[in-house]
Amino acid sequence: MKVVLFALCIVALTGCKNDSIILSSVQLRLLQYSGLRPVAVFYELNPVDSMELRPNARAHVDFSLSPEDTLHVVIEEFSGPVDAYASWMNRGLGPERVPRINGNVVEQSIWSGRWIFIFSSPPHRLPRLEAMDSLVMSFPESGGGLPPEFLTLPLKQRIPQGASVQKGTLLGRDIVADFLCQRYQDEIGPWTIARSLSSVSEGELSKFLVALQATGAQPDGNDSGRTYWIESNFRIVIGRVGAGLLVVWGMRDRPALIERWNEAKRTFQSE
Numbered sequence: 001m002k003v004v005l006f007a008l009c010i011v012a013l014t015g016c017k018n019d020s021i022i023l024s025s026v027q028l029r030l031l032q033y034s035g036l037r038p039v040a041v042f043y044e045l046n047p048v049d050s051m052e053l054r055p056n057a058r059a060h061v062d063f064s065l066s067p068e069d070t071l072h073v074v075i076e077e078f079s080g081p082v083d084a085y086a087s088w089m090n091r092g093l094g095p096e097r098v099p100r101i102n103g104n105v106v107e108q109s110i111w112s113g114r115w116i117f118i119f120s121s122p123p124h125r126l127p128r129l130e131a132m133d134s135l136v137m138s139f140p141e142s143g144g145g146l147p148p149e150f151l152t153l154p155l156k157q158r159i160p161q162g163a164s165v166q167k168g169t170l171l172g173r174d175i176v177a178d179f180l181c182q183r184y185q186d187e188i189g190p191w192t193i194a195r196s197l198s199s200v201s202e203g204e205l206s207k208f209l210v211a212l213q214a215t216g217a218q219p220d221g222n223d224s225g226r227t228y229w230i231e232s233n234f235r236i237v238i239g240r241v242g243a244g245l246l247v248v249w250g251m252r253d254r255p256a257l258i259e260r261w262n263e264a265k266r267t268f269q270s271e
Helices: 081-090 129-137 150-153 203-213 254-269
Strands: 040-046 059-063 070-077 100-102 105-112 115-121 158-170 173-185 190-196 218-223 225-233 234-241 243-249
Touching: 070 081, 081 105, 081 115, 081 158, 105 129, 115 129, 129 190, 150 173, 158 190, 173 203, 173 243, 203 225, 225 254, 234 254, 243 254
Parallel strands: none
Antiparallel strands: 040 059, 059 070, 070 115, 100 105, 105 115, 158 173, 173 190, 190 243, 218 225, 225 234, 234 243
């Protein structure tokens, strides 16, 4: 692959500085990959694309590995670790550092704090893991580990790569709230637990329940502040934990789902 020397299309970072955007103050031209400096840099503030969770800023950085080969790095900055992790998971970029073929290049991605890094290289010149990690860790507020909110959902029997963030929607219906969702699996089958990231007003909950029933879900009683629903071949349990919502659904009977809901509530309240 020939080195693409697109005439250092560098947007002067001082000209687009935004105090809430860390990437606008990063000296991208001084980044290093295995001792190499970039040969080309391009910066986007509030990039326009079709992603549901768009980054606040994005940079494209090229390193020349040889006269014929280029390492292209896409760096995306989000408002915080939850949005970054949600975008990384929802786009199927994981697992981290595992090579994936995309056309005539191989991609490897890393989520770290509020950042997503996507490394693209020729198949015969995969980037060195320690060099990738060194570049990633040079960014402010980078660091591994799940966002702490994800640890408030039960850890046992999680489906690998089964976490996501639903923004403004739940169970296919609109709701003015964002939800952390985690899928689980045991010998009986799968189920999902979702918790709101913020408070949900009574008015918003009422509108959500009306929409739930209007679009096919059937009410199946209530008790202890929880409501029960049946839709197609699965059941739903919806209840409050403090000012937020905790929702569990799956192909289970009601007692089994209530047990999962109570377990999630205990984990939720222990944060």
